[in-house]
Amino acid sequence: MQAIYLVKFGNSKNAFEFRDIKPDKPKDDEVGIIVEASGINFADVVARLGNYRDCPPLPAIVGYEAVGRVDKIGKNVKSVKVGDRVLAFTRFGGYSQYVLQKENAIAKISENMDVGKALALATQYSTAFYACSVATNVLPNETVLIHAGAGGVGTALTQLCKLKNAKIYTTASSQKKLDYCKQQGADVCINYTEKDFSKEIKEPIDVAFDSLGADNFRKSYKVLNRGGRIVAYGASMMTDAHNLFTKAKMGAAFGVYHPAVFIMESRSLIGVNMLRIADYKPETLKYCMKQVIQLLEENKINPHVGKMYAAQDIAQAHDDMEARKTMGKIGIIW
Ligand SMILES: NC(=O)c1ccc[n+]([C@@H]2O[C@H](COP(=O)([O-])OP(=O)(O)OC[C@H]3O[C@@H](n4cnc5c(N)ncnc54)[C@H](OP(=O)(O)O)[C@@H]3O)[C@@H](O)[C@H]2O)c1
Secondary structure, three states: OEEEEEOOOOOHHHHEEEEEOOOOOOOOOEEEEEEEEEEEOHHHHHHHOOOOOOOOOOOEOOOOEEEEEEEEEOOOOOOOOOOOEEEEEOOOOOOEOEEEEEHHHEEEOOOOOOHHHHHHHHHHHHHHHHHHHHHOOOOOOOEEEEOOOOOHHHHHHHHHHHHOOOEEEEEEOOHHHHHHHHHHOOOEEEEOOOOOHHHHOOOOEEEEEEOOOHHHHHHHHHOEEEEEEEEEOOOHHHHHOOOHHHHHHHHHHOOOOOHHHHHHHOOEEEEOOHHHHHHHOHHHHHHHHHHHHHHHHOOOOOOOEEEEEEHHHHHHHHHHHHOOOOOOEEEEEO
């Protein structure tokens, strides 16, 4: 059995090494899984570039999710049994043919669930569900703004907010992506590399979901309605900051906020980090995973699988994501 180790920060061609692994026995609350496919998230790209604080020291196995079959269970595990097909939210460790994970981050899935769609549910749909249903509770007819709408979390937010009958504004960087956003259910799609979205939007936004950071965050806050909520859950733009000066400049571009102003304007800023939720509120993560699994089983959502790569093509998959070429979910098949 093998795992893909991140051994060097930087260029994807030199970053990864396939190494043999000898899995440990699961602890009492753990499940051992023989992995069929592993998901790739933008956070993995950030980790590979050396910009992810939570990434374990190198050599490390990154990756937030895996689909596979239960091989062994610890003595306290009740919700799954050997042979079950499962989805695992892995706190790193996902790029591996064998995953050991706590029971509280694992959910059973059906035999016929498409593997790429299943991978989309662990991190991207669970994050989106947490953001729009737990953290902000988007209401019918509210206006929402979803940045990077063609991405994995963006697709999930669009489909979930559509289910809530919200009016959806999305942004993306190309016409192809805008067309895709429309197909996913967005009402208004804006190319934010060509136009200033904050000027294009002519009505107040009730809930903004920002994964880009820097001045994109500040502009999103600017278009918020009274009673509006803004969810900060990423800073993809910061990957363009290659030195301390540009990092500081982009950091300052977020803007400065004071609680008194939040009260006066009745606006809320909500930070979301699913790793922290997984660590400190595992029952909430499991709740989100179960909800999105059920929504897929009821055909209420339909994750888009951009591409499943062969595991050997991990560098190519990373390059495509970094170059903004991917839409929806991507992953690797073992
Ligand atoms: N806080 C959490 O718990 C949590 C959980 C999951 C994901 N996230 C965050 O959510 C965001 C989306 O994650 P994802 O895995 O679904 O990725 P993704 O959206 O599929 O891919 C990232 C997208 O970000 C946009 N982007 C903007 N600036 C970019 C840049 N400088 N370089 C590359 N892409 C850029 C691109 O879309 P356009 O071409 O349309 O600009 C790109 O396709 C990321 O910021 C990620 O870190 C956070």
